[in-house]
Amino acid sequence: MKKSLLDVMFMSEKRKGVLLLLQDGAKEMEYLLKSLGTTRQALLPQIRILEEHHLVSHQRDTSELTTIGKLVVDEMLPLLETVETFDADIDYWGTRNLDFIPPYLLKRMNELRNCEVIKPPTREMYELNNKITSSCYISNSVNMIAAYFHPDYPALFSEMANRNVNVNAIFSKDLLDHLQKNYYNFLEEMTRGKSFNIYVHPKRLDFLALLVNDHYNLLRIIKNNGEIDGQYIMCNDPAALGWGNELFRYYLKGSIPLTET
Secondary structure, eight states, X not given: OOOOHHHHHHSOHXXXXXXXXXXXXXXXXXXXXXXXXXXXXXXXXXXHHHHHTTSEEEETTEEEEOHHHHHHXXXXXXXXXXXXXXXXXXXXXXXXXXXXXXXXXXXXXGGGTTOXXXXXXXXXXXXXXXXXXXXXXXXXXXXXXXXXXXXXXXXXXXXXXXXTXXXXXXXXXXXXXXXXXXXXXXXXXXXXXXXXXXXXXXXXXXXXXXXXXXXXXXXXXOBTTSOOOSOEEEEOOHHHHHHHHHHHHHHHHTOEEGGGO
8 A cells, every 4th residue: 555645755854855856857866865865775765665656757877756746846845944934943933923924925934934033132132133223224225114112213214314225114003103292303304305205004013013124134023922022033035035025015005105194
C-alpha cells in the first residue's frame, strides 16, 4: 500500500529536501548528495519512494520533478515558509491578535519569514528603534500607520521634513484628536509641507503601528487579550517591505485625507 502524498513529502527530511532542490529544475545526483550532506546509499531509497508516487523521475543519475511533483511543490513551499515564519517565535505569534491583517495578506505571512521579533529591555521598551529612525532620514519615502502617540514623533517628523522625505501617515481618530489638541502648531506645520500627507482612519485600528521605509518594516501588534507590550516585528527583507506597503495601502483605502476632515 502506497503512502499518502503528505507522508511522502513531509515524513522524511531527505525526501522533502530533494523536492525543494528540484523546484527550479533537474539536478544530478552529486548535487543532491552535496546539498543534503548525505550518501548515495541513504538517498537512493528516498528517491525511489518519490518515483513510486510519481513526484520525481530519475534517469541517468539525474532527477527532476514530474508535472504532479511541480504542482505539489509549488504549494508546499509557501506552507513551509509560513511555518518557518511562526516557528521562529511561536510564543510571540501565538499570543498576538492578527485579525487586523486582511485575508489576502494573512495568506502571505511567509513573506515575513526573515523578520525578527524584537524584545527590548525594560529601559528601552518605549524608545523608538534607532535603526528605524536613522533609516527614515535616508529614505525617499516613509509609509506609516499609528494608533498611539510617542513623544518622539514630533522630532522624528520634523527631521524627515527637513530632509524632504516623502511621508504618508495614517492616524487613528483618537491619535489625531490628541495631536490637534496638544500639538496643533506642529500638525499645522506638517500639513503645510509638500512632502507630508496625513490621513485619518475613521474605524478602530486593532494594532499599534506600522512603519515602512526604504530599508525596514516595523510592526507593533497587540496581544490577544488586549494587552500592550514593547515587543515588535522588524524586517529588512524586500518581500517583507512589499508586504508592509500592501498593508499600508489596504488601510489607506479606508482613510480620509486630513485636508478633507
